[in-house]
Amino acid sequence: xxxxxxxxxxxWGVATSSHQVDGNNKNSDWWAWEQEKGRIANNDKSGLACNxxxxxxxDIELMNQLGIKQYRFSVEWARIQTGSKQFDKSVLVRYKNMxxxxxENNIEPLVTLQHFTLPLWISKMGGWExxxxxxxxxxxxxxxxxxxxxxxxYWVTINEPLLVVAASYxxxxxxxxxxxxxxxxxPIRNMLLSHGKAYEILHENSKKRTMVGxxxxxxxxxxxxxxxxxxxxxTRVVNQLMNWTFIDTIRTGIxxxxxxxxxxxxxxxxxxxxxxxxxxxxxxxxxxxxxxxxDPYVELxxxxxxxxRSDMNQEIYPEGFATVLDQVNKKCAGLxxxxxxxxxxxxxxxxxxxxxxxHLNILHHKLSQGLPIKSYNHWSLMDNFEWHEGFRQRxxxxxxxYKTQERIPRKSASVYSDIIxxxxx
Ligand code: BGC
Numbered sequence: 001x002x003x004x005x006x007x008x009x010x011x012w013g014v015a016t017s018s019h020q021v022d023g024n025n026k027n028s029d030w031w032a033w034e035q036e037k038g039r040i041a042n043n044d045k046s047g048l049a050c051n052x053x054x055x056x057x058x059d060i061e062l063m064n065q066l067g068i069k070q071y072r073f074s075v076e077w078a079r080i081q082t083g084s085k086q087f088d089k090s091v092l093v094r095y096k097n098m099x100x101x102x103x104e105n106n107i108e109p110l111v112t113l114q115h116f117t118l119p120l121w122i123s124k125m126g127g128w129e130x131x132x133x134x135x136x137x138x139x140x141x142x143x144x145x146x147x148x149x150x151x152x153x154y155w156v157t158i159n160e161p162l163l164v165v166a167a168s169y170x171x172x173x174x175x176x177x178x179x180x181x182x183x184x185x186x187p188i189r190n191m192l193l194s195h196g197k198a199y200e201i202l203h204e205n206s207k208k209r210t211m212v213g214x215x216x217x218x219x220x221x222x223x224x225x226x227x228x229x230x231x232x233x234x235t236r237v238v239n240q241l242m243n244w245t246f247i248d249t250i251r252t253g254i255x256x257x258x259x260x261x262x263x264x265x266x267x268x269x270x271x272x273x274x275x276x277x278x279x280x281x282x283x284x285x286x287x288x289x290x291x292x293x294x295d296p297y298v299e300l301x302x303x304x305x306x307x308x309r310s311d312m313n314q315e316i317y318p319e320g321f322a323t324v325l326d327q328v329n330k331k332c333a334g335l336x337x338x339x340x341x342x343x344x345x346x347x348x349x350x351x352x353x354x355x356x357x358x359h360l361n362i363l364h365h366k367l368s369q370g371l372p373i374k375s376y377n378h379w380s381l382m383d384n385f386e387w388h389e390g391f392r393q394r395x396x397x398x399x400x401x402y403k404t405q406e407r408i409p410r411k412s413a414s415v416y417s418d419i420i421x422x423x424x425x
Contacts, residue, residue, distance in 0.1 A: 080092060129186050253268065
C-alpha cells in the first residue's frame with residue numbers, strides 16, 4: 001500500500017494527565033476517593049503513579065526518542081491552589097522548569113488546566129455543583145497563566161466535561177460518586193461558565209498568540225436496536241447531550257441541555273459565544289444506546305467482535321473517527337482541530353500498531369479533504385493510573401514497570417516514531 005505523507009508542520013504528540021502520571025497528588029478529591037475500598041479495580045491507589053513529577057526530565061528523553069513536537073500534559077489544580085487565596089509558588093516553579101525543558105527540546109506544550117481532579121477543599125464544598133467554583137477556577141487560571149503563560153501557546157481549559165460529569169453524577173464511578181441523571185445540569189453549567197472566564201483570563205495574560213480550547217470526548221453513538229423507535233430517539237438525545245452540549249453552547253451562546261421527562265434547560269449565555277480558538281477531540285470508540293426503564297434510562301453498551309475490542313472492552317472503530325471529524329468540521333467550520341487524545345488499552349501491544357495506522361490513515365484522508373487538523377496526540381506516552389480501572393489498563397507506547405519506574409518501549413513506540421520521523425503513515 002502506498003504510504004501517505006503528512007504536512008511538514010503537522011504537530012505529532014503524546015498526551016498524559018497529572019494525576020495519572022505524576023504521583024503523590026495528595027490534596028485532591030481523587031486521592032481521598034482512592035482510599036475508599038471498592039472504588040478502584042484491585043483497590044489500586046495512584047500512589048507514586050509514574051513519578052513523572054520527579055522524572056519529567058528523563059521522560060523528555062522518551063519524547064525525543066519518539067520525535068514528538070507537541071506534549072499534552074496537565075497542571076494540577078490541587079497542587080497549585082491549596083486554599084481559596086493560597087498558591088504554592090514552588091509548584092509553579094517546578095512547572096516553569098518543565099515548560100523550559102520542553103521548549104529547549106523543541107516540544108510545544110499543550111497544557112490542560114483541569115483533567116478530572118479537583119482540590120479536596122473545593123470538592124468538600126460541592127465541587128462543580130457549587131457555583132463558587134467559577135471564581136476559584138478563575139483565580140487559579142489567573143495565577144497559572146501569569147506565571148507560565150510566556151511559554152504556553154495552547155491551553156485546554158477542561159478535559160472531557162460531559163464525560164467526567166456523567167461518570168461522577170450518573171455512573172457514580174468517579175467522585176463524588178452520585179447516581180442520578182438530573183444532577184448533571186448544574187456541574188455542566190458551572191463548567192461552562194468557568195471555561196468562559198478562563199478563556200478571557202488566558203487571553204488577557206498571554207504574552208503571545210494564545211489558543212484556547214476544550215478537550216471534548218466524542219463518541220459515535222448508535223441505537224442498540226435499529227428498529228426500536230425509543231432507542232433511536234434516545235440515541236439522538238445522548239449524542240446531542242454527551243458530544244455537543246459544550247461545543248454548541250460555546251458556538252451559539254445558548255446553553256441547552258435536554259433529556260425527556262428529566263430536564264430541559266435553555267439559557268442565554270452570550271458571554272460564552274466564541275470562547276474557543278480550536279476544537280480538541282478525544283476519540284476512542286463507538287457505543288450502543290439501550291433503553292432502560294429506570295434512571296438513567298439508557299445503558300451504553302459495547303458490541304463488535306472480540307478481536308476488535310481493547311483490554312478495556314472498548315470497540316476499536318477507526319471508521320468512527322472519520323464521522324467525528326466530519327461532524328466537528330461541519331459544526332465548527334474555520335476552527336482548527338487538535339486531536340487531543342486517541343489511543344487503546346493493549347497490554348500485549350498486539351492491536352496498537354494497527355490502531356495507530358488505521359486512525360492516522362483516516363486523519364490523513366480528512367487532511368487531504370482540507371480539514372484544518374493541526375496535531376495528533378496519542379494517549380498515552382506510558383502506562384499510567386487509569387482512574388477507576390487502576391493500573392490494570394495499559395495505554396502506553398512505553399510500558400511502565402511500577403516497581404522500578406522503568407519505561408520499556410513497546411513495539412508500537414517504534415512504529416509511531418517511524419511515522420513521525422518520515423511523516424508517512
Ligand atoms: C481520559 C484519560 C483516560 C483515557 C483512557 C480519556 O477519556 O481523558 O484520562 O486515561 O480516556 O481511558
